[in-house]
Amino acid sequence: MPSLTKLFSMAEASQHNTKDDCWVVIDGKVYDLSSYLDEHPGGDDIVLAATGKDATDDFEDAGHSKTAKELMQSFFIGELDTSDIPELEIVSKNPTSEVYAKKLIDLTKQFWVVPTMVVGVSVLVGFLYMRKK
Known part of the structure; x- marks a missing residue:
């Protein structure tokens, strides 16, 4: 049975970066926070600055409460499609x-x-x- 969760690319999610159309990616999940921007306790600028990238670290660093994390679920619209993310080559930078x-x-x-x-x-x-x- 195929998954019913909609998949979004990071490029697609990053296009939604205005106050009227704001998507954020946290822990591989995509959230549409457009209707929540005016209510966000930290202000809409903080959320808008987190668009276009993986905002997981920013979200965790802010120390959101359990209630905030539960509220987030109401804004969930899909998951990040990780199949199109290129693999990074790890190169050692330790000179001899x-x-x-x-x-x-x-x-x-x-x-x-x-x-x-x-x-x-x-x-x-x-x-x-x-x-x-």
């Missing part, structure tokens, strides 16, 4: 020790003047101090 060594050598070549000046000034101050005694 060779890369770190090369960067360190480059830095030391680039900034040799400062440590050399510090040593030079220290030797000069030490020489002047010893000469005074």
Whole structure:
């Protein structure tokens, strides 16, 4: 038996981003909050800023009450179609020790003047101090 739940793409959901037509995606579910914007305790700007993207983190970070989560169900219109979301390739960004060594050598070549000046000034101050005694 096929599912009766309507599926929406993220592109389709993100097109509904005005005060008169506002859809939000939370936890893979699509909600039409158009009729609720004026009543939203945080204001309509917060909800409108959450359109066009997955607002799950924003919703959770706001610390909505159990009552708010139950009220949300009355605005449910469908689910996000995850079949058209491209898979992301995970690439490691951990450079090897060779890369770190090369960067360190480059830095030391680039900034040799400062440590050399510090040593030079220290030797000069030490020489002047010893000469005074």
